Amino acid sequence: LGPVMIVDTPGMDDEGELGLLRIEKCKEVMAKVDIAILVVDGTLGMSDGDRMLKKMFEERNLPYITVYNKLDLVQQRIGKGRTREVPQDSIWVSASDKINITDLKDMVAHLVVDPSNGRKIIADLISEGDIVVLVTPIDEAAPKGRLILPQQQTLRDILDTGAIGVVTQVPQIPEVLASLAKTPALVVTDSQAFKEVNELVPEDILLTSFSMLFARYKGDLGEAILSANYLDKLEDGAKILISEGCTHHRQCNDIGTVKLPKMIEKTTGKNFHFEWSSGDSFPDDLSTFDLVVHCGGCMLNPREMMHRIRICQNAGVPITNYGVIMAKMQGILPRVSAPLLGKK
């Protein structure tokens, strides 16, 4: 299943104001998790709060497992090794005696079949034996001794396809192209290096960016492109929300708070009213904004990213991402979107 994030929400058995706050918190969490586990006190059976949660999961089409806990205590009454019957999508466990925990893990693994809904990062754009060049500038904001997650994930998808990944920084691109006896099937660059890479890679070689690939993989590429083009229609004083999925990346933060606003105003020659959100705090009400520019969402799962896009769409507000709008502003959106359009 790979790395898993577990969000532990409070119980739903409180009444009054605190109870309402808990329900709100729980709704927020439901928007971003891939599956839910409803833990029922097996000695008491399903409570009203449990039933309410069950209903909320079902309304949201959120896959869930009902876990009846405290099997050890129940067995003291009904006999060791015995369980009471539960529906097929439920399971009896004992957290304290560790009974059926592996079975529960298996149920979880089977329920989370494919969080990206069959979508691929790059595999469907390339073939076995293809050469894909990844341009990964290393600046001081890159994690020490590692690669950032979208680069890792793209490279892994290339390897899984039986293709060959050539990883380089920007200055070595001419050397890379000269060293290859075969034209690369695709060049993928970090959006920050768009301008230089666009010039260094000859027109007849397909070029795209990690941000384009991930808008397609966990977002809505069509929406992102249309919304980026909407920039031309914005009027002086329009309100733009710049939104980040996490709070801890200094690099993205610098792009979002400084570089992007500057670039947007310079390119359009207009003045806009910028607001920012980061981490979990994506606004519920977007009706006052004219455009949302979201980060690539490397720390958000596809479900959370799609949820944010849907909030924007429901509010009638265009949403694009950092890389896509940067491509638009540098006039290379047609080039970098071409390799991805018309494909599934």
Added chain:
Amino acid sequence: LGPVMIVDTPGMDDEGELGLLRIEKCKEVMAKVDIAILVVDGTLGMSDGDRMLKKMFEERNLPYITVYNKLDLVQQRIGKGRTREVPQDSIWVSASDKINITDLKDMVAHLVVDPSNGRKIIADLISEGDIVVLVTPIDEAAPKGRLILPQQQTLRDILDTGAIGVVTQVPQIPEVLASLAKTPALVVTDSQAFKEVNELVPEDILLTSFSMLFARYKGDLGEAILSANYLDKLEDGAKILISEGCTHHRQCNDIGTVKLPKMIEKTTGKNFHFEWSSGDSFPDDLSTFDLVVHCGGCMLNPREMMHRIRICQNAGVPITNYGVIMAKMQGILPRVSAPLLGKK
């Protein structure tokens, strides 16, 4: 500074049996951390326990910072904004009021200058513009959608050098070599694919493995090679410890418990007595063993790895690693060690 692991040890102010256990635990931790932070209750000043710890750090050459906490309480007595004088390697903070925390972090970052003592993974073996081929078999034990840490770290070191990383699985090696107009400076393979890669990569191209690179980077390559060759001298019934740095990698576990013992007995035609250790539980007393075969230690820092090697050397027991002994058994140790020897 990159990702940091913080180990919180118990205080040293207990007496009696529990106190002794705490001291033992603390000694274990001291063997693997890069620096220590001694937290002193600033309202009380340095205790006997604190002084004991200070002495232990100094005996072990472990860099440390003394942090006087509860500055907020002290300031209630001596006045806001004031601090008492402390030595230069110490700092006053208030954890509750978050005073001087950023300064403390800066002190930590400066103290941990270079945990690998100036050693490089691969940078000193290659030059800017060089092509390095990384052979990274993807099997079911690989982390989902990611690359394993040593592969990531090697690739990052290549990029930091301004060299070019070509990442491939085994079947694409002929395609890779045919696609390159220039001979790669080095091919680095996962040890598991030694046999095939050795055959696919022509003799005139330098070949090594991630395990060789990491034995050099965070261990002692010379010791690992000598110890692997010591396999020829082991007699029937000799006692071999197979040791893993972590407890959670099914892949390594399978190599350590099944593949390696089988391969060792088949290659030597002898029967040995195997024992295993994993995670933190590296035995203190190794005197009864004839050989230690350690995993690559991708989850151990250089300090912990060197500590384990020193324990073996003090006990006069040869220690090698999985990849190095596999190269030895497949007769390719001379080839894969050649690119690394004679270099710093």
